Amino acid sequence: MGAGTEMTLRLSRLEWWLAAFAVALIVVAGYLGVTWASSQAEKQQLNAQLTTLQQALGRIEQSMAGPTFPTAPPGLQLVDLAARSAREAGLEVVTIHSSSVSPEQIGRNVYRGTRVTMRVTGASDQVVEFFGRLEREAVASMVIENMELDLVNRRWEMSLEIFAYAQPS
Amino acid sequence: MTIGLLLVVLGCVLLAYAAAWLTLYSRNEVSAKEAQVKQGEEVVQRAVAAYSNSVGVAKAAEFREDFRLLRERQLRWSDVFHALLDAPDGMAVDSVTQAGFTITVSGRANDNAIATDYLTRLQNSGLFAQSAIQIDRDLSLPLIQPGTPSPTNSPAGLPFVPTRSPTTAPPVALPPTATQPPAPPPSPTFTPAAPALTQTLSPTRTPPTTITATKTATPTPEFDYALVVRRSTFIDRSDTQASRIRGAILDENGKWIQGVAFRIESEGSPSWSAGGPQQPDKRDGTVEFAVSKGSFRVWPLVEGRVQIATSIYTGRNEDPGMYEWELVWRKTHPGGSLASGSPTLTPTITRTPIPSATPIRAGRNVATLGSASASAGQDSAQRAIDGNVETVWQSGEYVPPPQYILITLNDVYRVDGIEMVVAQAPAGKVTHEIWVGKDAPNTKLVEFADYPGQDGQTIAYPFDARDIKYVLIRTTRSPSFVAWREIRIFEQLPPPLSTPTFTRTPTVTNTATPCPAPACTPTPTATRTRTPTVTQSPTPTFTSTLTPTITQTFTSTRTPTNTPTVTRTPTFTPEPGTLPPSPFTGVGPRNTPPFQVYTCPWKLKYQAMWNGVFKVYLESNSQSVLVIDRTDVQAGVVYDDLRYETGPRYFRVASADPTREWTLWVVEISSTCALTPVPTVTPTPTRTPCPDICPTSVQFGPSNDSAPLAFDLPAELRHLTRSLVRLVGEPAGALAAPAAQTPPTGSAGGPVVFRLVLEVKHGRGY
Secondary structure (H helix, E strand, O other): OOOOOOOOOOOOHHHHHHHHHHHHHHHHHHHHHHHHHHHHHHHHHHHHHHHHHHHHHHHHHHHHOOOOOOOOOOOHHHHHHHHHHHHHHOOEEEEEEEEEEEEEEEOOEEEEEEEEEEEEEEOHHHHHHHHHHHHHOOOOOEEEEEEEEEEEOOEEEEEEEEEEEEOOO | OHHHHHHHHHHHHHHHHHHHHHHHHHHHHHHHHHHHHHHHHHHHHHHHHHHHHHOOHHHHHHHHHHHHHHHHOOOOHHHHHHHHHOOOOOEEEEEEEEEOOEEEEEEEEOOHHHHHHHHHHHHHOOOEEEEEEEEEEOOOOOOOOOOOOOOOOOOOOOOOOOOOOOOOOOOOOOOOOOOOOOOOOOOOOOOOOOOOOOOOOOOOOOOOOOOOOOOOOOOOOOOOEEEEEEEEEEEOOOOOOOEEEEEEEEOOOOOEOOOOOEEEEEOOOOOOEEEOOOOOOOOOOOEEEEEOOOEEEEEEOOOOOEOOEEEEEOOOOOOOOEEEEEEEEEEOOOOOOOOOOOOOOOOOOOOOOOOOOOOOOOOOEOHHHOEEEEOOOHHHHHHHHOOOOOOOEEOOOOOOOOEEEEEEEEEEEEEEEEEEEEOOOOOEEEEEEEEEEOOOOOEEEEEEEEEEEOOOOEEEEEEEEEEEEEEEEEEEEOOOOOEEEEEEEEEOOOOOOOOOOOOOOOOOOOOOOOOOOOOEEEEEOOEOOOOOOOOOOOOOOOOOOOOOOOOOOOOOOOOOOOOOOEEEEEOEOOOOOOOOOOOEEEEOOEEOOOEEEOOOOEEEEEEEOOOEEEEEEEEOOOOEEEEEEEEEEOEOOEEEEEEOOOEEEEEEEEEOOOOOEEEEEEEEEOHHHEOOOOOEOOOOOOOOOOOOOOOOOOOOOOOOOOOOOOOOOOHHHHHHHHHHHHHOOOOHHHHHHHHHHOOOOOOOOOOEEEEEEEEEOOOOOO
């Protein structure tokens, strides 16, 4: 093993094949690694696109879902709410009547409306409770108008109208 | 060596496997993301399409803005009524009414302090933006005992049971309080009574009068309900954006008509409208609208020709303070009957389905010149415009509303009124819409919503003249099939060159002519040689086929009797008309009530209480003439001017100091119109055809507080108004303090009635 001694690596045929296979596997793994990296970049790009889409959709939904008039009049829901609120508050319902009213202008548009006209009697705390119940379970576009309260035989006789509006058909 | 290589190969295999797995996993992830992105894109596209196609971006924004306005009306009434109905000891609330943001509370208290304390407590509740109180002493009221049972704390669902026996606290009898309808004005200001005559009357007996009803035309009032009070009050408050417009309506006797709904619309943009309460204020029929700054038009929803109150200007957003308005309409004549003192005329009436209080308009009915078509019942459509109320168009019994009839005129006409004679069985509430247009019926003129319809009734709608060729009447609600007996469309009359007059045979004898001296010089048993037959030019045709409403221009409140009388010799005979019920007074820009001026030149005087610009227009529906144009008006100086305009008019003060008063009044008719009558004796006494207000030498001076004004509010309402004006906006302390020092009525203690007007702060939604 002196100077000038040549080292010869003698590989058997099997060993040659094993070495070549290992090199091939390394090349394949390298290729796959590059492909993976590319996919990761593409994935990030898609994520960004998806985020943008989600934001756009959110904005649209937000603009469409803002507080606005319902698309359909409440119908019986309103009269049911009025009657139930009066009953649960202890008021005596003398008359209650529901009807659709001619479209009414609110702001810049004309909206369909439903009106509940009712007449009730009871004590003042019952009146207050009645309004409280109405407000808690109110239909979104509901307003209470034209109230009249008269003290008759120490009971309040109250007439009022409850309107609810919906978008134009 | 071989083993080492095997290990290396094994490692490379593992590495390759891992790389392959990662790559495949990433591929899958990317595929999934791509699918998500694609799906997201589709969703966004659909959302955008739906957003654009359904209501549109701008429309959706409008809806949201409108909804914001609606939410302002969503008030916390539970809090409001909790505050209102929780009355302290010694006080009772009798009634509460609400219209819009305004609440009126009527009640009584043992003394002034309790009532003002109640107001103070309400003000401190933070629920109300403004408040005002009127307190009147009423010693006839019994004291309210502390602890008087109040209608509270009833078990839910059970009838109210007083918490204290009536024997310990007897029920308080409801007194005549401010809730009672105010008495009508002591004397109708609409037709001021002529001054009493002081001349000695001739004892000459005159034979009975033969009344000859040779009437050819009857000038009818322009409106069935004329706007007689139009008063604005400037509220100098910078912290409020809400004003009030109050409306009330009187019958021909000056009594309040209750139960009338009102309509209000904004003028300009944004358009807004609302209806008055179904049940107006019970006390005096007044309906109140809480409005923002802007310009509005208001009218009562009554059958007949109603004068619309236009240009109700409450203020500009840029300017501090607001104007509040009082509007009062008055029925101008009893429906279908002659005015007092009129001869009995027998007009030819073709048919009167139901006597309507609606006179026919003066213009020509051009509907008969057109053609009619309908949504159903086309065969009979023409019957609605054939001039015969006996013939009917009907949509058919099995064709429910909505139905319409379209009338196409043969040309474009300037139209100022539409009348419809109802065919309906059974009677009931209906909703009619009138659409008009020049090229198509594309403009909704008016809607009569929930109108109580009955067969034979006449629905009339006057409006500012406009060019119209198409009229579509659409019925959207009716208990009956849709039908009309007649539809009339009235062409606007051209401005008359002379006021309509009629041939008049001396008919009525009265004890005294309503002309005061010195204009009418009494001449015993004299009559005019001049036959007051004036041919009008042009001749308005008053073709009344439906309503026998014949109202004389020469109305008099006196009862004609065949007694010895004096026929006065007029110094002139003016053409029919009325002098403006001047003086008109006001503050700032405003309109005066309408009036009719003569063909003769008439003198206008005016006075302004400031130095500066004063511009006044004399307007009718179609004309506007600048009659006062002074840039150098001096405070307190009376100016005069001779005018020649005729016809129904009103003054519009366009430029005036918004804080100081002006006065306009018409003092005389020009002497150029004077006749030179030659009195001769005649067996037939003749009444000088003086109009409602005698034409000559009726001196109207500037107004003062003590003198009642023509077209003024009844005293009760005026008092209330002044009280409100005085108290509105005063803080609680400031309100209570002056009340304690110089209370209007209740200073000495004792029971009081009060009326509280509150404006609720805007809501923010439920």
